[in-house]
Amino acid sequence: xxxxxxxxxxxxxxxxxxxxxxxxxxxxxxxxxxxxxxxxxxxxxxxxxxxxxxxxxxxxxxxxxxxxxxxxxxxxxxxxxxxxxxxxxxxxxxxxxxxxxxxxxxxxxxxxxxxxxxxxxxxxxxxxxxxxxxxxxxxxxxxxxxxxxxxxxxxxxx
Amino acid sequence: xxxxxxxxxxxxxxxxxxxxxxxxxxxxxxxxxxxxxxxxxxxxxxxxxxxxxxxxxxxxxxxxxxxxxxxxxxxxxxxxxxxxxxxxxxxxxxxxxxxxxxxxxxxxxxxxxxxxxxxxxxxxxxxxxxxxxxxxxxxxxxxxxxxxxxxxxxxxxxxxxxxxxxxxxxxxxxxxxxxxxxxxxxxxxxxxxxxxxxxxxxxxxxxxxxxxxxxxxxxxxxxxxxxxxxxxxxxxxxxxxxxxxxxxxxxxxxxxxxxxxxxxxxxxxxxxxxxxxxxxxxxxxxxxxxxxxxxxxxxxxxxxxxxxxxxxxxxxxxxxxxxxxxxxxxxxxxxxxxxxxxxxxxxxxxxxxxxxxxxxxxxxxxxxxxxxxxxxxxxxxxxxxxxxxxxxxxxxxxxxxxxxxxxxxxxxxxxxxxxxxxxxxxxxxxxxxxxxxxxxxxxxxxxxxxxxxxxxxxxxxxxxxxxxxxxxxxxxxxxxxxxxxxxxxxxxxxxxxxxxxxxxxxxxxxxxxxxxxxxxxxxxxxxxxxxxxxxxxxxxxxxxxxxxxxxxxxxxxxxxxxxxxxxxxxxxxxxxxxxxxxxxxxxxxxxxxxxxxxxxxxxxxxxxxxxxxxxxxxxxxxxxxxxxxxxxxxxxxxxxxxxxxxxxxxxxxxxxxxxxxxxxxxxxxxxxxxxxxxxxxxxxxxxxxxxxxxxxxxxxxxxxxxxxxxxxxxxxxxxxxxxxxxxxxxxxxxxxxxxxx
Numbered sequence: 001x002x003x004x005x006x007x008x009x010x011x012x013x014x015x016x017x018x019x020x021x022x023x024x025x026x027x028x029x030x031x032x033x034x035x036x037x038x039x040x041x042x043x044x045x046x047x048x049x050x051x052x053x054x055x056x057x058x059x060x061x062x063x064x065x066x067x068x069x070x071x072x073x074x075x076x077x078x079x080x081x082x083x084x085x086x087x088x089x090x091x092x093x094x095x096x097x098x099x100x101x102x103x104x105x106x107x108x109x110x111x112x113x114x115x116x117x118x119x120x121x122x123x124x125x126x127x128x129x130x131x132x133x134x135x136x137x138x139x140x141x142x143x144x145x146x147x148x149x150x151x152x153x154x155x156x157x158x
Numbered sequence: 159x160x161x162x163x164x165x166x167x168x169x170x171x172x173x174x175x176x177x178x179x180x181x182x183x184x185x186x187x188x189x190x191x192x193x194x195x196x197x198x199x200x201x202x203x204x205x206x207x208x209x210x211x212x213x214x215x216x217x218x219x220x221x222x223x224x225x226x227x228x229x230x231x232x233x234x235x236x237x238x239x240x241x242x243x244x245x246x247x248x249x250x251x252x253x254x255x256x257x258x259x260x261x262x263x264x265x266x267x268x269x270x271x272x273x274x275x276x277x278x279x280x281x282x283x284x285x286x287x288x289x290x291x292x293x294x295x296x297x298x299x300x301x302x303x304x305x306x307x308x309x310x311x312x313x314x315x316x317x318x319x320x321x322x323x324x325x326x327x328x329x330x331x332x333x334x335x336x337x338x339x340x341x342x343x344x345x346x347x348x349x350x351x352x353x354x355x356x357x358x359x360x361x362x363x364x365x366x367x368x369x370x371x372x373x374x375x376x377x378x379x380x381x382x383x384x385x386x387x388x389x390x391x392x393x394x395x396x397x398x399x400x401x402x403x404x405x406x407x408x409x410x411x412x413x414x415x416x417x418x419x420x421x422x423x424x425x426x427x428x429x430x431x432x433x434x435x436x437x438x439x440x441x442x443x444x445x446x447x448x449x450x451x452x453x454x455x456x457x458x459x460x461x462x463x464x465x466x467x468x469x470x471x472x473x474x475x476x477x478x479x480x481x482x483x484x485x486x487x488x489x490x491x492x493x494x495x496x497x498x499x500x501x502x503x504x505x506x507x508x509x510x511x512x513x514x515x516x517x518x519x520x521x522x523x524x525x526x527x528x529x530x531x532x533x534x535x536x537x538x539x540x541x542x543x544x545x546x547x548x549x550x551x552x553x554x555x556x557x558x559x560x561x562x563x564x565x566x567x568x569x570x571x572x573x574x575x576x577x578x579x580x581x582x583x584x585x586x587x588x589x590x591x592x593x594x595x596x597x598x599x600x601x602x603x604x605x606x607x608x609x610x611x612x613x614x615x616x617x618x619x620x621x622x623x624x625x626x627x628x629x630x631x632x633x634x635x636x637x638x639x640x641x642x643x644x645x646x647x648x649x650x651x652x653x654x655x656x657x658x659x660x661x662x663x664x665x666x667x668x669x670x671x672x673x674x675x676x677x678x679x680x681x682x683x684x685x686x687x688x689x690x691x692x693x694x695x696x697x698x699x700x701x702x703x704x705x706x707x708x709x710x711x712x713x714x715x716x717x718x719x720x721x722x723x724x725x726x727x728x729x730x731x732x733x734x735x736x737x738x739x740x741x742x743x744x745x746x747x748x749x750x751x752x753x754x755x756x757x758x759x760x761x762x763x764x765x766x767x768x769x770x771x772x773x774x775x776x777x778x779x780x781x782x783x784x785x786x787x788x789x790x791x792x793x794x795x796x797x798x799x800x801x802x803x804x805x806x807x808x809x810x811x812x813x814x815x816x817x818x819x820x821x822x823x824x825x826x827x828x829x830x831x832x833x834x835x836x837x838x839x840x841x842x843x844x845x846x847x848x849x850x851x852x853x854x855x856x857x858x859x860x861x862x863x864x865x866x867x868x869x870x871x872x873x874x875x876x877x878x879x880x881x882x883x884x885x886x887x888x889x890x891x892x893x894x895x896x897x898x899x
């Protein structure tokens with residue numbers, strides 16, 4: 001069975017893969033490339049657990065086709081830390097216990113990173129609306145919002 | 159040797175601190191492996207065919223075309239899951255729910271399944287399976303299902319079970335009452351809404367052994383149920399619990415796991431089966447829809463003289479214990495002379511009801527706490543003071559039978575009365591509400607191994623799945639008991655082949671019971687280390703004490719012996735008797751009951767019926783908060799789920815009996831912008847039956863919100879809300895009805 005040949009960049013590395021036309025970027029990341037950090041919570045773009053950043057834009061990877069990755073630059077949760085050094089958002093999520101089960105966490109971290117790139121000094125309301133596309137069922141969001149606020153403060157100082 | 163589980167006051171060093179969790183880095187870097195993140199060589203993709211009908215007899219299933227499709231390796235129906243249940247009706251119902259045998263009982267009921275080389279082939283194969291259905295009349299509403307002449311699911315009545323609790327004489331009590339409130343309340347069906355769909359990889363070998371990797375709240379229970387259904391020896395099936403992406407009770411029941419095992423057995427290859435979100439909604443979870451009558455009478459001075467409730471809970475197609483749990487919990491916060499509750503378990507053409515965080519208690523509390531609030535208002539008393547005047551305390555005979563030990567309901571009410579939130583001014587169109595909640599908390603069978611490494615660091619292998627940070631809590635407890643730093647302890651969840659049986663992580667029992675087993679295991683390890691130290695020193699073991707993580711020789715005669723650390727003892731283990739470990743197998747009795755009181759402010763737009771949560775406060779007794787940040791997290795998470803239930807979430811069925819909103823777009827759980835910060839206050843009334851005073855904390859927080867929010871909305875709009883969820887159309891309808899009245 002033939003596939004579509006795709007050349008792309010993932011977390012700074014050149015990556016090539018073959019995929020079928022109907023495969024989503026999420027399918028490709030998880031099943032072909034072994035990058036299982038992005039999760040499938042719904043497959044319909046409603047939960048945000050599969051969030052990745054494509055060419056600087058936050059997307060649900062379940063709504064993007066694998067073939068659309070051609071020539072793009074993709075950031076996933078696996079590329080967020082710098083080796084052993086965690087990103088300030090990752091550190092603050094741990095410190096504030098902004099995760100319980102943790103399955104939504106990669107998506108929240110990508111969405112929060114996207115927010116702080118666009119808006120380094122968000123208000124609580126801006127944080128809440130920026131993260132409204134990501135569902136968390138464990139935390140009630142309180143500690144997530146505080147973690148993002150704290151990370152923003154740290155990143156501004158850096 | 160008996161384990162002394164009684165509470166003794168102590169000054170904690172580790173317990174009560176807030177260190178980072180051991181599984182944290184994996185979870186923020188995407189490395190943690192959940193149910194769907196595991197793969198095996200040669201694995202196939204499993205898919206389930208589900209009934210599109212709410213109620214239908216299955217006259218026949220033709221799988222030949224699907225079997226003939228290239229790439230299909232197995233197709234199964236109920237015939238491939240022969241009945242090994244030997245008259246165990248509970249087990250039979252699980253089997254029938256996993257794969258319909260003669261009738262499909264709800265939209266989404268599994269009727270067949272395939273295993274194929276890839277997802278596309280599996281999907282194609284499902285379309286080639288021909289099911290000959292005889293569509294039958296259906297019923298989905300709880301009250302309709304109880305009416306004479308309603309479509310019947312089984313040969314006997316839809317009223318599958320009746321339970322009754324209480325004491326005293328309610329008729330006499332109502333005769334003494336000067337003020338009575340009597341109303342009927344309804345709540346709609348909700349789903350636990352965990353973000354991770356059910357997922358597993360099953361591998362059954364020709365020699366009768368098997369492996370199951372699965373997201374579950376209880377891998378030992380899954381092993382037992384799956385092995386029984388498949389006719390396997392329990393010990394030949396190894397179940398490994400993956401990281402779990404939320405459960406809230408919904409992952410205490412098997413769903414597709416036996417199907418995956420049966421597919422693997424037939425195909426002779428591993429099978430990965432992951433539910434879609436649509437399947438999660440249509441065929442797993444949910445909680446009961448209910449209809450509840452409450453009657454409460456009191457004197458004008460504010461003393462409740464009698465209280466009664468009739469609770470009707472849907473259970474789906476199979477009898478559960480849902481109405482009974484509602485009947486037990488309904489009046490638990492109060493000291494009542496005359497109380498009676500009757501629960502009816504009602505069969506309907508909806509998915510089998512599963513536990514959902516303090517199962518059944520939120521609906522009962524919604525009805526009772528709404529009536530209590532209305533009664534206080536009628537008498538002219540403050541709702542908090544009215545509750546305090548009738549509150550249960552140590553020595554009270556509870557409405558469900560047992561006499562309470564030290565409990566926290568009074569203290570939570572007093573904390574709420576004195577909380578600044580109660581005095582904060584309200585804005586226009588805003589109302590304030592408060593309500594109480596109760597949950598039993600469970601204990602159960604628990605087993606922990608504590609192994610001491612050659613360098614003095616410690617591993618604890620526990621059998622309760624970590625759903626929200628319990629590995630951190632249990633490491634804190636082990637560190638506390640051994641007297642060593644938290645950083646020297648690592649907790650792991652062991653699989654079913656490497657540790658003794660453990661009940662599930664349910665009933666708020668994970669940290670309660672595993673901490674008890676951990677303390678017991680640590681004490682056993684300390685006994686061993688004292689013996690080893692005695693040997694190293696060549697003195698009687700009776701002269702060795704364990705203090706601050708060290709063996710110390712007591713008495714003048716040993717004055718010159720420097721204390722031995724865990725490391726120093728462990729280094730010599732090879733010469734003093736071998737590896738050092740402590741084991742513990744217990745039934746963790748004595749789970750202390752749990753109470754909470756919540757306050758909330760809600761703003762209602764009178765034009766649209768839209769609501770906004772303005773402020774929310776949770777006050778709950780934790781016994782002892784092992785990791786206070788995680789305790790707060792449980793309080794906040796339960797409150798948020800309760801808010802969703804109260805204001806938005808519901809299963810909507812069409813006239814055809816099909817679920818109309820099986821997705822997160824139309825079944826809308828609260829998002830970040832829907833909620834304010836959720837304030838928490840932890841009270842610590844020690845549980846006398848736990849060495850550290852710990853009580854379970856996970857579930858009670860979902861019990862008060864439905865009523866607290868209903869009371870707030872009712873106060874905001876001046877109309878009593880009696881139907882959950884209070885979605886905008888329902889609020890508007892209530893306002894219109896009031897205008898028309």
